[in-house]
Amino acid sequence: MASDKTIVFITGANSGIGLETVVALSQASADFHILLGARSIEKGEKALSEIRSISHPAGPLKGTISVVQVDVSDEKSIRAVTEHIESTYGRVDVLINNAGIIVTRPCDTLTNLRETFETNVFGPMLLTEVLEPLLKKSTKTPYIIHVSSEQGSMALRLDPDYKFKHVRGDTYRMSKAAVNMMAACHKYNYAELGWKICAFNPGFCVTNLTGAKGREMRIQAGARPARDAADALVEVVQGKRDGDVAKSGIVDLDGGLQPW
Numbered sequence: 654m655a656s657d658k659t660i661v662f663i664t665g666a667n668s669g670i671g672l673e674t675v676v677a678l679s680q681a682s683a684d685f686h687i688l689l690g691a692r693s694i695e696k697g698e699k700a701l702s703e704i705r706s707i708s709h710p711a712g713p714l715k716g717t718i719s720v721v722q723v724d725v726s727d728e729k730s731i732r733a734v735t736e737h738i739e740s741t742y743g744r745v746d747v748l749i750n751n752a753g754i755i756v757t758r759p760c761d762t763l764t765n766l767r768e769t770f771e772t773n774v775f776g777p778m779l780l781t782e783v784l785e786p787l788l789k790k791s792t793k794t795p796y797i798i799h800v801s802s803e804q805g806s807m808a809l810r811l812d813p814d815y816k817f818k819h820v821r822g823d824t825y826r827m828s829k830a831a832v833n834m835m836a837a838c839h840k841y842n843y844a845e846l847g848w849k850i851c852a853f854n855p856g857f858c859v860t861n862l863t864g865a866k867g868r869e870m871r872i873q874a875g876a877r878p879a880r881d882a883a884d885a886l887v888e889v890v891q892g893k894r895d896g897d898v899a900k901s902g903i904v905d906l907d908g909g910l911q912p913w
């Protein structure tokens with residue numbers, strides 16, 4: 654019964670880090686019920702049937718998984734998925750705001766900024782706000798994990814020794830800086846309730862974030878498997894990173910923190 658389990662809702666979970674996190678959480682424990690968020694039910698079901706059809710070196714899927722539709726750039730979709738979760742499960746124990754984009758097609762700066770912020774910032778802010786009553790109904794201590802990026806770190810942006818300093822990505826960096834501030838505000842706002850909240854840096858991973866060509870570029874550039882980020886996210890959810898989560902900074906996949 655999902656009602657006894659830890660309900661984990663992951664947005665953008667039909668691909669990349671989100672999907673790997675679904676797999677890693679399900680392998681970690683039968684006590685998880687994972688809500689695999691996808692922009693369309695079809696995409697979500699396709700991803701779910703794919704992970705169910707292969708054998709996983711790290712062990713079988715144990716935690717149960719359901720697909721839910723959520724487009725974080727669409728307010729109606731955010732409200733609809735919240736109603737669905739409320740009527741089906743009554744609460745959320747863990748929210749992983751993972752959905753994110755990098756706009757790679759050529760477009761003017763304002764278009765790029767608006768699209769990037771709609772998905773990376775406005776969506777997770779609204780979703781967290783709308784889900785707050787369901788997080789309050791958690792029978793455990795809720796976690797809110799905002800999948801951010803060290804690319805949003807202001808300290809690293811101006812660090813002459815930072816290895817990715819030559820990567821421009823101004824609009825994406827700005828959006829993740831906003832995600833970091835959102836996480837800081839949520840840490841402050843929910844401190845009295847004892848909720849565990851962090852911004853999380855998944856590192857440079859092989860995913861679909863920059864399209865098919867970008868995926869190849871990532872492989873050539875030695876990016877890490879998305880599973881590394883997923884394993885670290887599981888540790889956060891399991892409380893193994895609570896020491897870092899309690900501190901001020903971006904929780905890093907390799908342990909410790911990156912600066913805001």
Ligand SMILES: NC(=O)c1ccc[n+]([C@@H]2O[C@H](COP(=O)([O-])OP(=O)(O)OC[C@H]3O[C@@H](n4cnc5c(N)ncnc54)[C@H](OP(=O)(O)O)[C@@H]3O)[C@@H](O)[C@H]2O)c1
Pocket residue numbers: 664665666667668669670671691692696723724725726727751752753754772800801802803854855856857858859860861862863879
């Ligand atoms: N990969 C890296 O190196 C890296 C580094 C730092 C941070 N991150 C962050 O990690 C997170 C996951 O990205 P990823 O690397 O795993 O990329 P990915 O493979 O492209 O996965 C992104 C997921 O977000 C979904 N998504 C995009 N827009 C959405 C929307 N409006 N509503 C709901 N879902 C939406 C995508 O759905 P569709 O399949 O429908 O497009 C996909 O499922 C992002 O927040 C990203 O910024 C990644």
